[in-house]
Amino acid sequence: MELKKSYKCVQSLQQFYTGGPYAVASDESFLVCACGDTIKIVDLSNASIKSTIEGDSEAVTALTLSPNNNFLFSASHSRQIRVWDLSTLKCLRSWKGHEGPVMGMACDASGGLLATAGADRKVLVWDVDGGFCTHYFKGHKGVVTSIIFHPDPNRLLLFSGGDDGSVRVWDLTRKKCLSTLEKHQSAITSMAISQDGWTLLSAGRDKVVNLWNLHDYGCMTTIPMFESLEAVCIIGPESPFAASLASSTNPQTKKRSDVPSINFITVGERGLVRIWSADRALCLFEQKSSNITVSSDDEDSKRGFTSALILPASQELLCVTADQQFFLYYPEGSEGSLNLVLRKRFVGYNEEIADMKFLGDEEQFLAVSTSVEQVRVYDLTTMSCSYVLAGHTDVILCLDTCVSSSGRTLIVTGSKDNSVRLWDCQRKACVGVGIGHMGAVGAVVFSKKQRNFFVSGSSDRTLKVWYFDGVSDNNEEVLTLKAKAVVAAHDKDINSLAIAPDGSFVCSGSQDRTACIWRLPDLVSVVTLKGHKRGIWSVEFSPVDQCVMTASGDKTIKIWAISDGSCLKTFEGHTSSVLRASFLTRGAQFVSCGGDGLVKLWTVNTNECVATYDQHEDKIWALAVGKKTEMLATGGGDAVINLWHDSTALDKEEAFRKEEEGVLKGQELENALIDADYTRAIQIAFELRKPHKLLELFRGLFRKRDEGDQIGKALKALAKEEFRLLLEYVREWNTKPKNCHVAHFVLSWAFRILPSTEFVEIRGIVELLEGLIPYTQRHFNRLDRLERSTFMLDYTLTRMLVIEPEGNEGKLEDKDPKLSNAADSEQLSDIASTEQEQHHKELKEKRASKKRKNKSKDISSKKVKGV
Numbered sequence: 001m002e003l004k005k006s007y008k009c010v011q012s013l014q015q016f017y018t019g020g021p022y023a024v025a026s027d028e029s030f031l032v033c034a035c036g037d038t039i040k041i042v043d044l045s046n047a048s049i050k051s052t053i054e055g056d057s058e059a060v061t062a063l064t065l066s067p068n069n070n071f072l073f074s075a076s077h078s079r080q081i082r083v084w085d086l087s088t089l090k091c092l093r094s095w096k097g098h099e100g101p102v103m104g105m106a107c108d109a110s111g112g113l114l115a116t117a118g119a120d121r122k123v124l125v126w127d128v129d130g131g132f133c134t135h136y137f138k139g140h141k142g143v144v145t146s147i148i149f150h151p152d153p154n155r156l157l158l159f160s161g162g163d164d165g166s167v168r169v170w171d172l173t174r175k176k177c178l179s180t181l182e183k184h185q186s187a188i189t190s191m192a193i194s195q196d197g198w199t200l201l202s203a204g205r206d207k208v209v210n211l212w213n214l215h216d217y218g219c220m221t222t223i224p225m226f227e228s229l230e231a232v233c234i235i236g237p238e239s240p241f242a243a244s245l246a247s248s249t250n251p252q253t254k255k256r257s258d259v260p261s262i263n264f265i266t267v268g269e270r271g272l273v274r275i276w277s278a279d280r281a282l283c284l285f286e287q288k289s290s291n292i293t294v295s296s297d298d299e300d301s302k303r304g305f306t307s308a309l310i311l312p313a314s315q316e317l318l319c320v321t322a323d324q325q326f327f328l329y330y331p332e333g334s335e336g337s338l339n340l341v342l343r344k345r346f347v348g349y350n351e352e353i354a355d356m357k358f359l360g361d362e363e364q365f366l367a368v369s370t371s372v373e374q375v376r377v378y379d380l381t382t383m384s385c386s387y388v389l390a391g392h393t394d395v396i397l398c399l400d401t402c403v404s405s406s407g408r409t410l411i412v413t414g415s416k417d418n419s420v421r422l423w424d425c426q427r428k429a430c431v432g433v434g435i436g437h438m439g440a441v442g443a444v445v446f447s448k449k450q451r452n453f454f455v456s457g458s459s460d461r462t463l464k465v466w467y468f469d470g471v472s473d474n475n476e477e478v479l480t481l482k483a484k485a486v487v488a489a490h491d492k493d494i495n496s497l498a499i500a501p502d503g504s505f506v507c508s509g510s511q512d513r514t515a516c517i518w519r520l521p522d523l524v525s526v527v528t529l530k531g532h533k534r535g536i537w538s539v540e541f542s543p544v545d546q547c548v549m550t551a552s553g554d555k556t557i558k559i560w561a562i563s564d565g566s567c568l569k570t571f572e573g574h575t576s577s578v579l580r581a582s583f584l585t586r587g588a589q590f591v592s593c594g595g596d597g598l599v600k601l602w603t604v605n606t607n608e609c610v611a612t613y614d615q616h617e618d619k620i621w622a623l624a625v626g627k628k629t630e631m632l633a634t635g636g637g638d639a640v641i642n643l644w645h646d647s648t649a650l651d652k653e654e655a656f657r658k659e660e661e662g663v664l665k666g667q668e669l670e671n672a673l674i675d676a677d678y679t680r681a682i683q684i685a686f687e688l689r690k691p692h693k694l695l696e697l698f699r700g701l702f703r704k705r706d707e708g709d710q711i712g713k714a715l716k717a718l719a720k721e722e723f724r725l726l727l728e729y730v731r732e733w734n735t736k737p738k739n740c741h742v743a744h745f746v747l748s749w750a751f752r753i754l755p756s757t758e759f760v761e762i763r764g765i766v767e768l769l770e771g772l773i774p775y776t777q778r779h780f781n782r783l784d785r786l787e788r789s790t791f792m793l794d795y796t797l798t799r800m801l802v803i804e805p806e807g808n809e810g811k812l813e814d815k816d817p818k819l820s821n822a823a824d825s826e827q828l829s830d831i832a833s834t835e836q837e838q839h840h841k842e843l844k845e846k847r848a849s850k851k852r853k854n855k856s857k858d859i860s861s862k863k864v865k866g867v
Contacts, residue, residue: 004361004585004605007632008647009615013383014049015639016040017324017348019306021105023064023072028313031326032072033348034060039074041086046383046832047346053089056080062116064105071128073114075102081116083128093131096422097124104146109153113172115160117144123160125172137170141178145187152197158199161188167202169217176683179217183210190231199260201278203232209266211259211278221259223281224822229268231308231319235275239315241265244333245275245284267319273329273340285338291345292321293374293390316343323372324348325385345385347376353635356622357401359425360409363626366633367411368641369396375413375423380643391430393417394440400454401447410468412454413440420456422468422481431471434481436464443496449503453484457494457508463487465521487523489516498548500541505562509536515550517562527565531558537579542587549590551578557592559604571602573609580623584630593620593634599644615642624749662688669693682714686722691729695742702745711746723754724762731771740779747772787813 007751017033024031030050035668039053039060058076065072071092072084079101082094099121103422107114113134114126123144125135131208135158141452148481150157156172167181167188186206193200199220205228211220213614235241245263255261262278271290276283307320315595317329317340328344334618351371359365359377365386375389375396401411409425420441422432439459446454453467464483470478490510498507505526509515515529515536541548546562557571557578576595582589584601590609593599597616600609617643618637625632632644665688666769685693701711727750733743751759759765 004589004610004646005264005599005648006611006646006651007599007601007613007644009642011046011048011380011383011643012615013047013350013378013641015349016042016047017323017326019324019349020060022307022320023063023065024309024311024318025065025069026067026312027069028311032063032065034063035348036060037076039063039072039084039137042346048383052088053084053356059613062102062105064107064114066107066111067109068111071111071780073105073107075105075116077101081114081126083131095126095131097126097133098122103143106147106158106543106792108149109151113149115147115149115158117147117160117162119143121162123147123158123170125158125166135170135172137168137177139168139180140164140166142187146189146191148191148193150197151193155197158190159193161191161204162203163187164202165206167191167200167212169214174683181210181212181219183215183219183222184208192232192234194234194260194262195236196260199262201232201234201262201264203229203266205229205369209264209276211262221256221278221280221281222275222766225268225274227265227268227270228369229266230304230306231267231516233265233317234309235263235265235310236315239310241275241310241315241317241331244331247333248285248338252278253282256281261332265308265310266318267308269304269322271304273308273317273319276340285340287340291327291342292323292325293388297736325638327451327587347385349777350376350639350641352637352639353622353641354396356624356633356635356641357399357411358624358626358631358633359411361403361628363628363631365425366624366641367399367401368622368635369399370639371395371412373415375399377425378641379490387428389413389423389428389430389843391421391433397440397442398444400444400446402448405451406742410446412444412446414444414456414458416440418458420444420466420481422454422455422471430478432468432479432481434464434466434483436483436486437462439493443494443500443508445497447499447503447508447520449501455497455499455506455520457489457497459493461488461490461494461510463489463494463497463506463508463518463523465523485521485523487518487525489518489523490514495536496538498539498541501543505541507539507541509539509550511535513552515539515548515560516753517548517565527562529558529565529567531567532556534577537577538581540582543583544587549583551581551592551594552723553577555594557581557590557602564646569604569607571609573600573602573612574598576619579619579621582625584625591623591625592631593636595619597636597638599632599634613644616640673697678710678716679714679735682711683717686725689725691732694729695733695739698746699739699742702742711749712753715749720758720762723750724764724768726750727765727768727772731768734772734775737779737782740775744776783806783843803828817850 016035018035022033022036028044029202031044033040033042037055037057037059041050043050053771056076056078058078060074060076062075070086072086075081079096079098080094083092085092098118098120102116102118104117112128114128116124121140123137124133127134139503140162142162144160144162146161148159158170158172162168165184165186169178171178184204184206186204188202188204190203198214200214202210207228208234209223209225213220256279259279264276268276271292274283274285275285305319306322309318311318319327326346327342329340330343332339332341354369356366356646358366359367364380366380370378373392376385377387379386396413396415398414399411404410411423413421418437420434421430424431429510437458441456441458443457444454452469453465456464458799465485466481467484471580489508490512492511494508494510497544504520505517506520507517513532513535515528519526532552532554536550536552538551547559549559551557553572558567559569561568574594574596577595578592581590581592591601597618599613601611602609616636616638620634620636622635630646635641665684669681681697730743733739
């Protein structure tokens, strides 16, 4: 098989919602969520994060979108109200108006007014374009929790509900409170207005829904709900919910003539979706069971819905849970009954990911265990959570998957509740429970060959072999699994397990820095692998060779021989503990990940790290490898799941295609140069990103000086991004004296072609100009020095009478040219004679000086002899 050279992260599932406010676009293309102090814009089709808006380090308390989805309004605990342009993700304006946090926001149908409800008991209305307050309403006795505009733009009414149990109706035209609707005994959580605009529904935590007549603002009826409500939604006549209700058979009860025929949906603390008839005060539909999984019966663990709304385009029901999940429901009517189908489930916050494995033969699903008591199974095409397996009473630490001999897809999980559970994915239920460990189960592994047993390892330092032959397809009861073999394997916690491809051995890795190989099914010790300096986090058998690979906290990966337990190879490269390692390419390569947040691809024969990828911000605890596609999935402490595809072939094709295009473009460039088509040549050089070729082209045009039109045409065809690239090239050329003239020649044409307003809009123009100015100043100083040195040369030549002084030009012009020539010859002869005389004098002086020197030497030598 061809060795892999690169992987590419194709999909990523990140945390995008931590609870609180959210808003859905009118065309349902994206969802805006509060994620701590940031705002995430999420694609509703696959839960991918399109962009992130950084906040002011305070938690976001309110969000709403303009009707055209162009602007986003946000508020945080800092009391700052901000307007964001979603096309550029820039804050257009911000202001403060409330004395406490803003708890709710609403934008009117025109998009020109923004209403805010605050914890300071005030309701304010703002002009969006001007950013000033148009209305200031006081009257609530508590925190204002919800606020909505009347849907009819001709009726300028505003409705606000507070935790004092009252709903107030504000007239924006007359700037006063029209009425106070007091019927609730607890906080108002949601309000809705009917299609005709004359009925208001209000829901609260006092477990009732009130219907109000907007003609006289009187209460028409009160319907008991028997649960604390968080949201109420009115079903329109064109909604699929209305069509499904019409086709279903409902009990016939007496209708009230004074109450309009309105159907509405409520959600609350029980986690059930219910549909009600207002005129009959009757529940038309109630879910049989909640899709919110609760593992224990504690009061704190009771999780329900916190919000709901009907999407404007598809008319689907979007419900939000207390554990940061989004449910998309669609109604189906069949055989006279209504059924709600959970079409999508998006998990906004996954917490720390402990383990994950691909599911099924086609590997279209991914089973993930996080810091909760459930296993979440994700559909990799939509990245939505298909279903949840609940049953453990504590955090799930490990899992493994396999396809049984009968074709069923099974999952085994180990938890901190000291038990192991076997799950049937077709039935989405637990089919077996194994109890017997005295500590948290930290590792489980299926036998991939026999497919009738699995092995578990625990913090009680023991290994257990569990057989599940008795689990049948039709058995509805949960069987109690029994351990067929048990052994005290290590001195510390067991972190990882692996079963050999032939099912004859199992290897266990422990915190006691050793890995042990055991013969199955009796768990007889074969060999102990010693050599790591810290605990072992991962073990795996080679798919082809008689060896096993271990990854340790000492930052190394080792490959051991099964026969004698000797270390064959050691791989170093991680800067922190190596937490997972798995074989690829039939054992010729392997992939590893660790506490440094890096994913590394290795080749076994050469001990070489082929590639390193940094896509995580925390430890990578989980690594899954697809046996069929060899696709990778990684997850860790940053609650991010990344999917990686082998891109070796694609990269090779892309490199070949680029090389082919480069050759063709290069030939086209040469043809343009032969044809003297400099405009086309410059464009091709830009496409090929060849600055040196561009410099040669501009230098040729600079020398010709008459090709200005071609430069103008070439520069006019450039986009702003290409202009920025050209300025970067000019900045580099300007650093060298031999290229500075060409650089300034191009720069002058750029200033002529591009208007100053567009020039300023170029990204990074300030930095580019700051890089040009110092070298330009240096070049001008150099030219000044050269010019001054030419004056010195003129002066020297003038004094040497090679150049006639400027003052004698007029006098010579008046003389006869023959006389002037004669005078010149006489003057030259005089100069020559004087030069000869000076030469003779110099020779005489030299000879006299030599004689004087010789005499002095003779006298000095005589004195020396006399002494």
